[in-house]
Amino acid sequence: MQTRFTLPQSSIPTHWYNLLADFPEPMAPPLHPGTHQPISAADMTAIFPENLVAQEMTAERYVEIPEEVRDAYALWRPTPLLRAVRLEKLLDTPAHIYYKYEGSSPVGSHKPNTAVPQAYYNREAGTKHLATETGAGQWGSSLAFACRFFGLDCTVYMVKVSHEQKPYRRLMMQAYGATVFASPSDQTQYGQKVQAEDPNCPGSLGIAISEAIEHTVTHPATKYSLGSVLNHVCLHQTVIGQESIKQLEEAGEEPDIVIGCAGGGSNFAGIAFPYLQKKIVEKKPYRIIAVEPASCPSLTQGELRYDSGDTAGMTPLMLMYTLGHDFMPPKIHAGGLRYHGMAPAVSHAYKLGLIEARAYQQTAVFEAAVLFARSEGIIPAPESAHAVRAVIDEAVKAREEGHKKVILFNMSGHGMLDLTAYDAYLTGNLQDE
Amino acid sequence: MQTRFTLPQSSIPTHWYNLLADFPEPMAPPLHPGTHQPISAADMTAIFPENLVAQEMTAERYVEIPEEVRDAYALWRPTPLLRAVRLEKLLDTPAHIYYKYEGSSPVGSHKPNTAVPQAYYNREAGTKHLATETGAGQWGSSLAFACRFFGLDCTVYMVKVSHEQKPYRRLMMQAYGATVFASPSDQTQYGQKVQAEDPNCPGSLGIAISEAIEHTVTHPATKYSLGSVLNHVCLHQTVIGQESIKQLEEAGEEPDIVIGCAGGGSNFAGIAFPYLQKKIVEKKPYRIIAVEPASCPSLTQGELRYDSGDTAGMTPLMLMYTLGHDFMPPKIHAGGLRYHGMAPAVSHAYKLGLIEARAYQQTAVFEAAVLFARSEGIIPAPESAHAVRAVIDEAVKAREEGHKKVILFNMSGHGMLDLTAYDAYLTGNLQDE
Numbered sequence: 010m011q012t013r014f015t016l017p018q019s020s021i022p023t024h025w026y027n028l029l030a031d032f033p034e035p036m037a038p039p040l041h042p043g044t045h046q047p048i049s050a051a052d053m054t055a056i057f058p059e060n061l062v063a064q065e066m067t068a069e070r071y072v073e074i075p076e077e078v079r080d081a082y083a084l085w086r087p088t089p090l091l092r093a094v095r096l097e098k099l100l101d102t103p104a105h106i107y108y109k110y111e112g113s114s115p116v117g118s119h120k121p122n123t124a125v126p127q128a129y130y131n132r133e134a135g136t137k138h139l140a141t142e143t144g145a146g147q148w149g150s151s152l153a154f155a156c157r158f159f160g161l162d163c164t165v166y167m168v169k170v171s172h173e174q175k176p177y178r179r180l181m182m183q184a185y186g187a188t189v190f191a192s193p194s195d196q197t198q199y200g201q202k203v204q205a206e207d208p209n210c211p212g213s214l215g216i217a218i219s220e221a222i223e224h225t226v227t228h229p230a231t232k233y234s235l236g237s238v239l240n241h242v243c244l245h246q247t248v249i250g251q252e253s254i255k256q257l258e259e260a261g262e263e264p265d266i267v268i269g270c271a272g273g274g275s276n277f278a279g280i281a282f283p284y285l286q287k288k289i290v291e292k293k294p295y296r297i298i299a300v301e302p303a304s305c306p307s308l309t310q311g312e313l314r315y316d317s318g319d320t321a322g323m324t325p326l327m328l329m330y331t332l333g334h335d336f337m338p339p340k341i342h343a344g345g346l347r348y349h350g351m352a353p354a355v356s357h358a359y360k361l362g363l364i365e366a367r368a369y370q371q372t373a374v375f376e377a378a379v380l381f382a383r384s385e386g387i388i389p390a391p392e393s394a395h396a397v398r399a400v401i402d403e404a405v406k407a408r409e410e411g412h413k414k415v416i417l418f419n420m421s422g423h424g425m426l427d428l429t430a431y432d433a434y435l436t437g438n439l440q441d442e
Numbered sequence: 443m444q445t446r447f448t449l450p451q452s453s454i455p456t457h458w459y460n461l462l463a464d465f466p467e468p469m470a471p472p473l474h475p476g477t478h479q480p481i482s483a484a485d486m487t488a489i490f491p492e493n494l495v496a497q498e499m500t501a502e503r504y505v506e507i508p509e510e511v512r513d514a515y516a517l518w519r520p521t522p523l524l525r526a527v528r529l530e531k532l533l534d535t536p537a538h539i540y541y542k543y544e545g546s547s548p549v550g551s552h553k554p555n556t557a558v559p560q561a562y563y564n565r566e567a568g569t570k571h572l573a574t575e576t577g578a579g580q581w582g583s584s585l586a587f588a589c590r591f592f593g594l595d596c597t598v599y600m601v602k603v604s605h606e607q608k609p610y611r612r613l614m615m616q617a618y619g620a621t622v623f624a625s626p627s628d629q630t631q632y633g634q635k636v637q638a639e640d641p642n643c644p645g646s647l648g649i650a651i652s653e654a655i656e657h658t659v660t661h662p663a664t665k666y667s668l669g670s671v672l673n674h675v676c677l678h679q680t681v682i683g684q685e686s687i688k689q690l691e692e693a694g695e696e697p698d699i700v701i702g703c704a705g706g707g708s709n710f711a712g713i714a715f716p717y718l719q720k721k722i723v724e725k726k727p728y729r730i731i732a733v734e735p736a737s738c739p740s741l742t743q744g745e746l747r748y749d750s751g752d753t754a755g756m757t758p759l760m761l762m763y764t765l766g767h768d769f770m771p772p773k774i775h776a777g778g779l780r781y782h783g784m785a786p787a788v789s790h791a792y793k794l795g796l797i798e799a800r801a802y803q804q805t806a807v808f809e810a811a812v813l814f815a816r817s818e819g820i821i822p823a824p825e826s827a828h829a830v831r832a833v834i835d836e837a838v839k840a841r842e843e844g845h846k847k848v849i850l851f852n853m854s855g856h857g858m859l860d861l862t863a864y865d866a867y868l869t870g871n872l873q874d875e
Contacts, residue, residue: 428613
């Protein structure tokens with residue numbers, strides 16, 4: 010039976026989809042961190058190129074994907090849609106479970122979907138150099154990869170504890186030719202200040218963002234790049250959902266439930282926003298579920314308010330569900346979900362009741378991940394495993410209720426570089442926090 | 443422009459191709475290690491199931507692929523064929539460079555192409571348990587993965603030095619539920635003997651094979667599984683070349699040169715044998731090149747003679763190019779190419795002048811690998827990087843000679859778990875041996 014749904018290169022979407030054009034109520038604007046007034050495009054060009062700032066603020070429904078970006082996407086896109094028949098059988102469920110597999114990209118996750126256009130637009134704008142931060146390294150390796158395609162230099166501030174304990178992602182960035190600094194570093198005044206106050210500081214994403222931004226504003230022809238949260242990042246990820254729609258049509262199915270994990274919100278936006286368009290415009294009755302870690306529960310436990318994207322308060326203030334920009338999440342293994350806030354566009358969809366959210370503890374998440382790996386053969390990234398947990402719960406519910414449900418989820422990455430977390434789970438050394 | 447050539451699930455080959463049916467001269471039979479007489483099928487069923495022994499010895503040109511195997515292949519097959527336009531541009535070559543990307547499998551290499559049918563045929567034959575050995579872990583993780591699909595237990599003897607120094611592949615096997623022992627182990631008499639003689643023995647592939655075979659014959663309903671060298675393993679890998687032929691047709695091209703790296707010979711057989719059929723039967727003028735490490739040069743420096751597949755002399759004797767079964771290759775980073783012999787079918791093709799062979803030192807190989815990663819975005823496995831080196835040299839030659847050449851190679855795996863070797867190269871700590 011057909012379980013693999015592929016598309017030819019010519020089916021790579023020609024446009025990204027902008028959910029902002031279809032929200033029943035407009036989103037609140039980002040505010041300048043100093044004046045608390047709506048931020049201007051000019052303010053943002055200190056760290057982002059004009060073309061990406063325009064994309065961040067656009068109300069256009071569809072944004073054309075440049076040919077060079079589509080050419081680069083062709084290295085791994087369209088990604089396959091797979092039906093998890095072995096998992097269905099194991100769960101003895103009438104549900105049909107489909108997953109979009111973004112782990113087939115060269116770096117093993119969905120992150121290059123935005124890294125590539127960000128590098129492209131920066132090159133178009135004359136940028137020579139991109140600076141960014143990374144936690145466990147998924148985003149940093151994706152940007153390092155994308156910068157090679159468009160002839161940009163790449164500098165990554167990597168949270169020091171990851172830099173020391175997770176060498177593989179750092180080595181991947183270096184294999185692509187990026188310069189990687191453990192953060193806090195000696196490269197910036199902010200990094201020096203943090204180290205002076207605490208020489209043993211293990212670093213944090215907030216500190217690394219501040220260093221990358223300082224690096225940006227103190228170096229010529231340099232811009233800053235962010236891997237999640239922002240509107241243009243969510244926009245770029247919509248290739249995931251758009252391809253999924255075509256592929257499920259080929260399978261002759263329509264989803265009842267769409268599921269994605271959510272940290273900053275971009276992979277969730279990628280799978281969900283094209284379905285949200287159909288939910289809003291065509292009144293489709295989809296249930297769309299964001300899944301987050303119980304230890305960093307911005308949607309399920311945070312509050313909706315203006316907050317800063319980084320610890321030092323250098324970014325624009327955004328209206329989002331947040332745990333507070335000084336929230337220090339515990340060191341759960343799904344490093345990509347350890348962010349205090351949720352993308353404003355995802356937050357807005359949640360506020361409007363268009364999506365649901367739920368949170369899981371990590372042992373329940375790894376239990377699901379091992380079940381998936383041992384039935385379907387793909388080892389999920391710990392982040393993606395949050396989605397797997399929700400999928401299994403929904404599939405079991407479908408069995409109990411005796412309903413055939415079609416469940417679609419985004420497998421945002423594979424877990425090949427996260428195997429120590431699996432080891433901790435399998436040897437009983439993984440705790441909930 | 444089109445650079446990605448995909449095929450639908452329905453195009454997964456229906457048959458494996460058996461080169462033995464088309465060799466202009468027959469291959470010499472394997473011999474019993476005790477009697478030195480041609481080995482019988484019955485002799486081989488001590489460690490392999492009858493159906494795989496029959497496949498090992500068949501003269502059929504096409505062997506039908508069971509539906510359940512094709513269903514399992516659909517998890518990652520057909521794999522994409524990609525054109526390396528950025529590398530072509532970098533090299534300023536008129537050559538067109540295509541690569542078949544086998545790194546898109548769930549474990550990141552071509553090995554599941556044979557692990558899946560081996561697990562299937564064993565289940566059909568009533569086997570409950572498979573035992574095998576692994577060096578760096580590519581093969582062990584593939585068999586662990588495949589055993590899950592067909593409900594078999596899996597025990598892997600992993601060379602001790604890799605078990606300790608390369609935890610990720612071991613963790614992958616365990617994530618799939620396999621039992622992994624560092625070899626030499628306490629599990630077998632042979633392992634105990636080796637340890638008694640040398641308590642600090644780091645292990646070797648030869649010792650691990652002996653332990654896996656002893657494990658097989660001393661446990662009920664247990665068979666042994668090998669990841670390369672044998673005829674049926676080469677047979678299973680021919681899905682690679684068969685798909686490539688269809689994909690290059692879609693691209694409107696035919697290769698002048700076909701290249702694969704060669705350790706035991708199975709990924710090379712996979713890409714090369716379907717083209718060898720056309721070379722033999724249709725008199726196509728293809729150049730077909732096997733690339734091996736200069737430190738383990740069985741084709742280019744070994745001699746063609748009967749030799750044993752393992753150190754202890756427990757396997758059948760095979761006529762092959764060999765460095766001697768007690769050859770201890772230096773610890774080069776391409777662990778998958780550290781084998782003393784070459785698959786008898788590949789050896790026979792070389793003897794008949796149907797293929798060429800060349801060897802490279804590892805620094806030249808990593809230089810090519812980094813060039814590829816930084817232009818095309820995919821980080822090659824160190825094994826596959828040997829093929830990349832030859833491809834680059836042929837593409838440069840095409841430029842110098844002013845000929846458009848179409849070069850096809852097999853990217854047998856990605857290097858995401860081999861990044862420490864890249865680090866050694868990039869920091870100047872990689873030496874030729």
